[in-house]
Amino acid sequence: MKPIRVFAVIIVVLAAAVGGALGVSTALSMAAPDAAQPSVKSEAEPEAAQLLHPEFDLSMNELRNLVSAAPVEAQEAVLARPQYFLELMKKAMKLPADYLVLVDKQNRLPSDYVPHDLVRLNEYSDRILLNRSDLSLRRALMPDLLAMIEAAEQDGISLLVSSTYRSYDYQAGLFQRNVERFGEERARTFSAEPGASQHQLGTAIDFGDITPAFAETAAGRWVRDHAHIFGFSLSYPQGFEELTGYIWEPWHYRWITRLGSEIEQEFFGGIQQHFLEFFDAAEPQLRSALESGSRE
Ligand SMILES: [Zn+2]
Numbered sequence: 001m002k003p004i005r006v007f008a009v010i011i012v013v014l015a016a017a018v019g020g021a022l023g024v025s026t027a028l029s030m031a032a033p034d035a036a037q038p039s040v041k042s043e044a045e046p047e048a049a050q051l052l053h054p055e056f057d058l059s060m061n062e063l064r065n066l067v068s069a070a071p072v073e074a075q076e077a078v079l080a081r082p083q084y085f086l087e088l089m090k091k092a093m094k095l096p097a098d099y100l101v102l103v104d105k106q107n108r109l110p111s112d113y114v115p116h117d118l119v120r121l122n123e124y125s126d127r128i129l130l131n132r133s134d135l136s137l138r139r140a141l142m143p144d145l146l147a148m149i150e151a152a153e154q155d156g157i158s159l160l161v162s163s164t165y166r167s168y169d170y171q172a173g174l175f176q177r178n179v180e181r182f183g184e185e186r187a188r189t190f191s192a193e194p195g196a197s198q199h200q201l202g203t204a205i206d207f208g209d210i211t212p213a214f215a216e217t218a219a220g221r222w223v224r225d226h227a228h229i230f231g232f233s234l235s236y237p238q239g240f241e242e243l244t245g246y247i248w249e250p251w252h253y254r255w256i257t258r259l260g261s262e263i264e265q266e267f268f269g270g271i272q273q274h275f276l277e278f279f280d281a282a283e284p285q286l287r288s289a290l291e292s293g294s295r296e
Helices: 002-022 024-031 060-066 072-080 082-092 139-154 168-182 212-216 218-230 257-267 272-295
Strands: 051-053 056-059 118-120 136-138 160-163 204-207 232-234 252-255
Touching: 051 082, 056 060, 056 082, 056 272, 060 072, 060 082, 060 272, 072 082, 072 257, 082 257, 082 272, 118 139, 136 139, 139 218, 139 232, 139 252, 204 218, 212 218, 218 232, 218 257, 232 257, 257 272
Parallel strands: none
Antiparallel strands: 051 056, 118 136, 160 204, 204 252, 232 252
16 A cells, blocks of 8 residues: 555645646536536536436436437437426327327337327318318317418418328228238338337328329428427428438328427437327336425
8 A cells, every 4th residue: 555655645746736736717627528517516516416306316427327329419409408398298298198109110009099089170171171071180280270271271281181080990991992902012011010000199281192203292391391380390301311210291280289290300300200208218217206396
């Protein structure tokens, strides 16, 4: 232990010499790059461990871990505005669970899941252009859909609603018909197996003629540019086929609420799959951080 003590003395002497040579303030700022910024942190509680939001028992390091599976741009966006992000998360966790539930090839709805507030769109046929007479959607999204249609009309655009809620059994039949017609491998790129379709949620809408050509119509361009304002999100964007498991579907939008749309736009680059995958994975930990943070 004597060599250790001698070594320590040398370090102290060296540090003093360096401090003297460079000036103490320079040496300090080299050791701590953020020392110049006003800060209330103490030695025992470095910045990374401080709580980010008064109602969440969550440190910067814990939030960093929580977003580590998201794309780098999303991680940076979240860590740049953690308080704003957590405030939106707090509200998102108060929404009914099926508004933001992840439904894809790996995450399926039960066969008996039916939204409790379906309404027939025929009731709105004076205001919505319908492609068929048996369409229904959740009542919860109707105010946003009607507002979007009204805004489109103001811009001289009429939005045709072509496909909406589909039951588990209907989707099973549809998938089977697509497999018979196109072969299983191809059918899987655009048709969901029963339980894996967002249409079972009653919050997904196919607009126009349900073909790629819709993207270049006036309605297709309008909805691409404006849907997010009304809480609708393009589920299967171009360039993300690997991520979503489906071909680009410029006609297929899912209502994720205006709040969900804000989170998706501000933090997840407008990519629904990135947002909902994050929310699916992180929600239990966020919820327990909110509960224990609120108790304190
Ligand atoms: Zn669809």
